[in-house]
Each structure stands twice: as C-alpha cells, then as structure tokens.
Amino acid sequence: MNAIAEALENLPLIDHHCHGLMRSELNRPDFELLATESDWPEPAGQTIFDSPFGISVRAEVPPLLGLDRHSDADTYWQARAALGQDELGRLLMPKTGIDTLIIDSGFRSTNILDLDEMGAVSGARTFEIIRLESVAESIITQTDAAGFRNRFSDELGRRAEGAVGFKSIIAYRYGLDFNPDKPTDAEVDVAAGEWLSEISASGRARLSNPVLLRYILWAAVDFKKPIQFHVGYGDSDINLHRCDPTQMTEFIRRTVDTGVQITLLHCYPFIREAGFLAQVYPHVWLDTGAILNYTGASAVRLVRDSLELAPMSKVLFSSDAFGLPELFYCGALVWRRCTAQVLQDWLDADYIGQRDALRYAEMMGRTNALRCYNLDE
Ligand SMILES: [Zn+2]
Structure with a gap:
C-alpha cells in the first residue's frame, strides 16, 4: 500500500452528516x-x-x-x-474509523438510535444537527397563527443550545429556487394561518409553505452556526432540476457576512456547481455524501469532480448513512479509497508533492470539519 492510501486508511474521520441506525430488527x-x-x-x-x-x-x-x-x-x-441488526452495528461501526458523528436527529426519529446510543455502538463522540422543518412541525399544533413566530423561535433557541448546526430540507419541500428575501412578520402570520388550516384539513403537519420555509431558514441564520442544505440527489420527494445549488446563489450572497457557514450535501449531479460556489463564496463548503455509496465503483469520478474547483479547505467527508451499518462502513471505505486514488494520481503526475497530499487527506477527512463546526480535537 502506498503512503497516501495508508494515511487515509488510518485517518480518524469526522462524519459531518449522518443519521442514526435503525433500532429494530430488519427483514x-x-x-x-x-x-x-x-x-x-x-x-x-x-x-x-x-x-x-x-x-x-x-x-x-x-x-x-x-x-x-x-x-x-x-x-x-x-x-x-x-x-442481526444490533450485532452488525456493533461489529461494523468501530471498524469505520469514524471517531466523530455529526447526526441529523430530525428524520424518522422514532425508530432510530439516539445520539447516546450511536456513541455507544460506534465508540465515536456525537454532536447534533437540528432539522429546521422538524422543529416547526413539532410546535405548529401547540400555537395559533399569531403565536407561531414566538413559539418557533423559543423552541429553536432551546434546541440549538446543545447543537452544532442546522439542516434545511427546503430542496425537498420547495426547491432551491426559493425567494431569498426574509419574509415580513405579517407575511409569516398569514402563512402560519394557511398552514394551520391545511393541517386541520389533512390531519398532517408537513411544512411546505414557501414563506414559512424561508422564515425558519432566516431564523437559523441568526444563530451563526453552520446550516447544512440538502442539494441534488434524494428520494422521490424532490424535483431534481430545482435542487441545483446555484439556484440559491442570491441567498448565499446575502449570507456572506452573517457569520453562518453553508454546507452543501451530496450535490449530485451538481458537484461542479457546488465546487464553484465553494470557491467563490467564503462560507460555502461541500461534500459528496451519500452519492459515493450509491455510485460504488464509479464513485472515484465524482470525488475527482468535487476536487476540480473547490479549495481543499472547503471539502468535507460525510457518509449520509441512514439506518444501515453497511452505509457507514462502505461510505467511509469508498471515500478513503477514492480520495486516495485521486490524490495518488496527482502525486504520480507531480501536480502535488507528498506533503500536500497527506495534508489534504487530513483536511478533507477531519480538520476542515473541526473548523467548519467549531469543534475541539
Ligand atoms: Zn441525510
């Protein structure tokens, strides 16, 4: 094994976007x-x-x-x-070499392991990411339209205290071509009323009102913590053509000086667009996340694309694993293998020296995430 592959194999990773393992046995x-x-x-x-x-x-x-x-x-x-699912988790999780899990706790949260349980099964330290839409959905039926703003901001403040950042799924619920304006209080009150009537008709609190989606996003900006955005590839809820991150360029532009960091998740097939944004805007980062698992043997090409334009200091590792220990295990393994392959190609062609190749591996797998999320070693 060459020095780059070996360094990557031994590097303790920070998985900056993932979910819990399923709690129950799976058929x-x-x-x-x-x-x-x-x-x-x-x-x-x-x-x-x-x-x-x-x-x-x-x-x-x-x-x-x-x-x-x-x-x-x-x-x-x-x-x-x-x-069994439990035993497989205990077998695979410590072998991922991930020592820090930054977990989105807001998706299908009832049947998955919580942060403490994820720490116990993996031996990793855990941090929480708060999903903005889930916070709004958790309080909407405890308030009326006029009380929504206060109730939401109290709850977000409470949840944000122990968290290292937020996640927005506006890509799923609307599209990244959202209006970048911060809505007015009056607009939010009207929209909260519309959402409440929709809930009484459908019996289901699923936030898709574009005014409220923008309101909760701007509310998160005030905390100056990183905001993760789902970008591109995802499940059948998304309209892929509206999930190109350049569609939210104006929002990115307006948040440059707010102290917030914007991390673009998965990005497939808009990896080059994400790389462009990460190069041009100082607070934008990207990963290739789940897509390395879902492209398997072709993943190296996507890692190469992700390193085409973005500075090495803006690229992060994530597995985006949900439910299955195999997603964590293969996600870490494929990322290490592909990153080693790309850096080794550059090294072989003398585009970079070995010292830089080793440094970049450590930055992308670990130290960039420490900086982005303001974490200690
Ligand atoms: Zn995810």
Missing part, C-alpha cells in the same frame, strides 16, 4: 428499502444487491462475517440476518 424488504433512496421496493425478481451499493456491500462486508468477498445476495442476507 429483507426493510433492508432493501433502506439501501436505496427510492420509496418503492425493487420490481419482482430484482434486488437492491444488484445496485452499485448492493455490489459494494457484497464485496466489502462478507469477509467480516466469515464469507468470501463478492457473496451472492442470498448468502449475504442469510449471514446478516443470522447476526
């Missing part, structure tokens, strides 16, 4: 759904084990279960089921 249909962003099971006769991520899982995890690399799907599934 195979549960597993197959968690291994994709799709909301539908694979059509009859097909399996997620034939997707790029499924292929990676069957290559990388079986040796840890006493099987050969590249197990067939049924053999892998039987060994996994025999071990």
Whole structure:
C-alpha cells in the first residue's frame, strides 16, 4: 500500500452528516428499502444487491462475517440476518474509523438510535444537527397563527443550545429556487394561518409553505452556526432540476457576512456547481455524501469532480448513512479509497508533492470539519 492510501486508511474521520441506525430488527424488504433512496421496493425478481451499493456491500462486508468477498445476495442476507441488526452495528461501526458523528436527529426519529446510543455502538463522540422543518412541525399544533413566530423561535433557541448546526430540507419541500428575501412578520402570520388550516384539513403537519420555509431558514441564520442544505440527489420527494445549488446563489450572497457557514450535501449531479460556489463564496463548503455509496465503483469520478474547483479547505467527508451499518462502513471505505486514488494520481503526475497530499487527506477527512463546526480535537 502506498503512503497516501495508508494515511487515509488510518485517518480518524469526522462524519459531518449522518443519521442514526435503525433500532429494530430488519427483514429483507426493510433492508432493501433502506439501501436505496427510492420509496418503492425493487420490481419482482430484482434486488437492491444488484445496485452499485448492493455490489459494494457484497464485496466489502462478507469477509467480516466469515464469507468470501463478492457473496451472492442470498448468502449475504442469510449471514446478516443470522447476526442481526444490533450485532452488525456493533461489529461494523468501530471498524469505520469514524471517531466523530455529526447526526441529523430530525428524520424518522422514532425508530432510530439516539445520539447516546450511536456513541455507544460506534465508540465515536456525537454532536447534533437540528432539522429546521422538524422543529416547526413539532410546535405548529401547540400555537395559533399569531403565536407561531414566538413559539418557533423559543423552541429553536432551546434546541440549538446543545447543537452544532442546522439542516434545511427546503430542496425537498420547495426547491432551491426559493425567494431569498426574509419574509415580513405579517407575511409569516398569514402563512402560519394557511398552514394551520391545511393541517386541520389533512390531519398532517408537513411544512411546505414557501414563506414559512424561508422564515425558519432566516431564523437559523441568526444563530451563526453552520446550516447544512440538502442539494441534488434524494428520494422521490424532490424535483431534481430545482435542487441545483446555484439556484440559491442570491441567498448565499446575502449570507456572506452573517457569520453562518453553508454546507452543501451530496450535490449530485451538481458537484461542479457546488465546487464553484465553494470557491467563490467564503462560507460555502461541500461534500459528496451519500452519492459515493450509491455510485460504488464509479464513485472515484465524482470525488475527482468535487476536487476540480473547490479549495481543499472547503471539502468535507460525510457518509449520509441512514439506518444501515453497511452505509457507514462502505461510505467511509469508498471515500478513503477514492480520495486516495485521486490524490495518488496527482502525486504520480507531480501536480502535488507528498506533503500536500497527506495534508489534504487530513483536511478533507477531519480538520476542515473541526473548523467548519467549531469543534475541539
Ligand atoms: Zn441525510
């Protein structure tokens, strides 16, 4: 193994965007759904084990279960089921080499491990990211339209105290082509009334009102903590063409001097656009997140794209894993492997020296996240 690959293999990573592991035992249909962003099971006769991520899982995890690399799907599934979700978490999580997990606690939070449990299963220290839309959804039925602003800002203040940053899913709920203006109090009160009527009609508190989505975003800016944005690739809720991060350029421009950091998550297929924003705006960062898992053997090309324009000081590692320990394990492994490959190519071509290659590996896997989230070693 060359020096770059070895340094990356031994580097303790900070996973700056991930979720908890599923708490309950999984059957195979549960597993197959968690291994994709799709909301539908694979059509009859097909399996997620034939997707790029499924292929990676069957290559990388079986040796840890006493099987050969590249197990067939049924053999892998039987060994996994025999071990169980809990045990597999305890086996794989410490082997990811991730020593810090920055966890988005706001998505399907009832059936996943909480921060303390994630720390216990992985041996990593954990920090919380507050999902803005979930905070609004948690308080809307405890207030009337006129009380929404106060109730929301009290709750956000309370939740933000122990958190290192926020997450916005405005890409899912509206699109990144949102109006960059901060809404007025009167506009927010009217919109809160509209949302309350919608809730009494549907019985469901799902925030998609564009005025309120902008209001909660601007409320988060005041805390001067990093705000993560879901960008590009995601589940069937998104309209991908409206998730290009350059569509929120005006919002980015207006927040340059606010003290807030903006981290662009996954970014696929808008990785070059994200790289452009990270180069031009001092408070913008990017990762390739979940997409490395979901592109498997092709992931190296995306890592190369992510390092095409953005300064090395603005690129972060995340697994964006949700539910499955395999997503953490393969996410860390594929990121280390692809990053080593790109840096080694540059080194071989003498574009960079070895000292810089080693420094960049450590920055992207670890020290950039310490700076972005203002964390101690
Ligand atoms: Zn995520």
